Amino acid sequence: MASDEETSRPFAGLSNVSISEEIPVEGDITVPTGPSTRDDEFSTLDEPVKETVLRDLRAVGKKFIHVMYPKRSSALLRDWDLWGPLLLCVTLALLLQGGAADSDDQGGPQFAEVFVIIWFGSIVITLNSKLLGGTISFFQSLCVLGYCIMPLTLALVVCRIILLGGTGIVSFSVRLAVVTASFGWSTFASTAFLADSQLSNRKALVIYPVFLFYFVIGWMILTFSPGN
């Protein structure tokens, strides 16, 4: 109807105004959507807590796998969350405790310092990439940077196990190799996700801070030495 009128008459727009006003279609449309969303809420409320937690954990675990196999997928970017970064950051900071650094006089990285370096560092890197004109959103970038700490956290676990054996030159060289490999892995994984958001002539400017960030975390892991 409307299309016929438009094609036949040049002033069809004027008549259309009255037609659209007299049919209260929009009111009818909004009414059914209300209950349906409420139904969804009820369904998530009804489910056991275990399922809710497991679903979120599964989502986090899926992203861990994406970091370990950094193919250029947008899974980390599409639905970001900060649970994984929080988990990794707390694990890293807790595992860095209990070293000789905790004795009174020597200032090794404390829990708060590790925490602040990771979060403040990733916020600064994100701001840097936004200021350089990146197309990625703030929390997407935080999510990627946080998840890509995972190889370094694994390296710290390995280092602590090696340190149980002793602190000789052999143990140090093994730790050096492990930390270097995981540092490379972290940098590679994060650049695989982040590099596409930037123009080609600015990629190096975005990647360099990421490199520095993981380098510092790697240094903290490598120089960690346990207490007596």
Add this chain to the structure above:
Amino acid sequence: MASKNDPFEFRDFDETGDLLIPSNDAVTISIDDEDLKPKRARSDVGFTQDAADEEPLIGDDREELLAGKKKSAPFWTFEYYQKFFDIETHHVKERILGSMVPWPGKNFIQVYLRKNPDLYGPFWICTTLVFVIAISGNVSNFLVHFGNPDFKYTPEFRKVSIAATAIFSYAWLVPLGLWGLLLWRSNKILNLVSYSFMEIVCVYGYSLSVYIPAVVLWIIQYEWLRWLSIAVALCLSGSVLVMTFWPALRDDHPKVVIATVSAILLLNALLAVGFKMYFFSQPGPGSVPVSVPVTKTTNGTSS
């Protein structure tokens, strides 16, 4: 633009010259020639100079024009800070290289910044320097005691925060003071050259870049090598700073010029030597690890 206009001017001039030649006598021709030759020579020189200046940095010119068209956003918005990050990788490389290799007669601000100061370089150079100093300080401390069975290596994370405080305050407060000084002096004496605060911050940030390789060299346990690298780094960054600020200071009272230049150099030297003394001091074997905890505990009880 100028290169297109020049040939047209010449053609006009030549044509009028040609027209004049048959009608006038030799005297006027010689005057014409005299008029022509210097002009041609002058324009040739000007043209080649322009070309030499512009050819490597054509991209910058275009960006500069675009930047000039942009409206200035208020300082609380994100866009205001975005214009300080409007650079590309090759610009940063050029600027770092330019701050490391002082070239006589090349003003860092006029040659490399070209009214487009960035904050990317200063910020990340300072951050890099902080961590490089802390890490290599730790490594050299480890190497000093290497092989000593009594020594137990512990990372000194405190060095990061101390280095960060020192470097960031140097890179922000000194430019602030210098900017205030230049502003005050330019009110008293008419100066053609004036620098904005961001330009001064940018120069100071980039002038720190030469310390990064120098600090890495400090890991090697030779005192003479350390002092040599300090001297070289001081000469390079100090000369870049002085050469940059020279045009702004030149017309001032000689006392003020000498005081300012010596203050710039002194602060620069203070920073470098302070780093050397604090982070790479060579403790006597076994004596310092005992004495340091003692001083700390007394501090703790008093406070």
